[in-house]
Amino acid sequence: MKVSALQQARYSYNPKLPLILREDISKIRPVLGQKTQSVSDQEKLQKLFPNTYGLPKVSFEKGDKKDAGKKMNVGVILSGGQAPGGHNVISGLYDALKKANPESQLYGFIGGPSGILEDKYIIMTDELIDEYRNTGGIDIIGSGRTKLESQDQFAVCTEVCHKHNINAIVIIGGDDSNTNAAVLAEYFRAKGESICVVGCPKTIDGDLKNESIEASFGFDTATKTYSELIGNIERDANSARKYWHFIRLMGRSASHIALECALQTQPNICLIGEEVEAKNQSIEDITNYIADIVAKRAENGNNFGVILVPEGLVEFVPSLKMLIREINDLLASVEKEFNAIDSIKEKISFVEQKLSKQSRSVFDSLPDEIKGQLLADRDAHGNVQVSKIETEKLLIQTVEKRLKEMKAAGTYKGKFSTQNHFFGYEGRCAFPSNFDADYCYSLGYNAVLLLEANLTGYLSSVTQLSKPADQWQAGGIPITMMMNLEQRHGELKPVIRKALVELDGEPFKYFASHRDEWAVGTCFTFPGAIQYYGPAEVCDQSTMTLKLEHKN
């Protein structure tokens, strides 16, 4: 296989581990801390997880341990969307397993959770792992969005584990997948099975974080990749001085990606979904906000600029949120009838007639293109796929209209020429930054220590991430500790609480205190491409979000 020069060089990059994980693996032992409580609904969660609730937090120290070097067969599954660093979690797992006992085996289930259900796997070898070290993507095993959540599926998992003598499963996923990892861990214990389940926090969206999990992996690389592209566009905008660029950024619901990219590139405008919701803003309010800034810049002869739009924005605008909910419910209830309709025009009018009066008027106000996108295929949960809704184009149209009105009223005299972009898939499989390469390798390596100690229902945790890697702390956090009960499809379900952008958090406060200056002045910053080799201040920086959250 022909590989690029960078890929070749990355094969020999040695990810940096926290100091404790650099010790002889047979001499790293777990230290159990205080028992934990879930973030809320403690009594109810205790009942739902009688075997795995309230477990202690775990850290590691140097010392002898029992069961050092026991042979293990571990299965690994990547669940959900791709995120840079997935291959390093797997190489970290593999290296730690083989160091602890060269006879241990790592089974990679193919294509996500469906791999274990269909018993499709590969057994990892040195040759295979070496082809993927420090590379982007997750093609070594692939990923998938099948949910592992039913008792029948868990029974199949048990059978497959018995068949291969698998004593532990590592699930690499976001909040939903790790919620299901906790349920699977409880299922195994309730059935008297000794199979352990450990999760690793993955999602470029950055919404799996809390006091104990400082960041999900992939967020660093994805935001650095998007920020490079945004910076390049800013420089182009500043050179040509003729376009307003509307850039939509991935991140299904939370706006962490847009916020981090704004902190890195200082665009003229960045919309934050959580703020839109808190202020109960409509598309009209957002349109007026953008149009006013366009007009102010035009007064200074600046008929150009850059606007960041989080892809989840539509679900934060209250009227659109209600419309989307109605469409989701409707499509779930009339699925067959709806799918039998061929043309998109007829689909639109079919749905229109069934909406409430309020939602119908919102739907009718949208361009046909957006209406069609709102009716596109649902995801596995029956939700609209926000990555397919071109909100940036919708805003271009509404702002254009508003500026025409302002021109007629004499309050705007500029030129408004636009370009639209969507950055999402460009960042999910990039070569992991040094941060993600180190963090992911540490998460995988650390997971093996948890499994060796027979700890189940834990999330592999590496903290103090805004410091250099040798000061990182390794350990494990009981997943039930991050859970609460939430309504899902009409039922109260135990789930890991999703972390949205906090409007009183330092990253948002920093952004909010600078945005007026960035709007009218041209304060663009150009982060450039991710650097893999060179001084630490260029290559090993964590995100601005982490730095501001940790105040360093």
Ligand code: FBP
């Ligand atoms: P995960 O949370 O599963 O990691 O995926 C996040 C994400 O990248 C979102 O940002 C985006 O909306 C979605 O996946 C796109 O999904 P798909 O790859 O199925 O188009």
